[in-house]
Amino acid sequence: MPLCTNFNFPVIGVAPCLLQLVGLLVTPESPRWLARFGYPGAFEAELQKLRGKGADISEEAEEIKDFTEKLQHLPKSKVLDLFQKDYIHAVTVGVGLMVLQQFGGVNAICFYASDIFVSAGNE
Structure with missing residues (x-):
């Protein structure tokens, strides 16, 4: 054995x-x-x-x-510097994309992609 x-x-x-x-x-x-x-x-x-x-x-x-x-x-940077007028648009877009990724379920699709393809091929 x-x-x-x-x-x-x-x-x-x-x-x-x-x-x-x-x-x-x-x-x-x-x-x-x-x-x-x-x-x-x-x-x-x-x-x-x-x-x-x-x-x-x-x-x-x-x-x-x-x-x-x-x-x-x-000058030393702080987290609050992200919320200045110059950066708020980029921060909003970045955080918005992360939220949409979570609510869209793309992580679940990526994680279960192999199972999804196997079950799609068997039916």
Whole structure:
């Protein structure tokens, strides 16, 4: 008797998660993230690591520093900013489409599409 008929192999679903967890341990930090949150030494070290030991990173590092400084001078956004006169039309259209999608039943059709086609073919 084959072993796979006794259970549904829950390990198969866990394997990609474990692989991703191991990959997370060796993934370098983003140089832009490090620069944005105030790690200037680590930012340049990670950038050098990503580009290679012999690569000249001075131009790219300066560009990231300039971008980070400009980003810090921008005003902070809030959820209430969506309801300003400039954005209210786009927000209304987006929310309206999501509501119509739910009330229209397209999610149910997509979910049961295979069953619908099987039953349509059998009758």
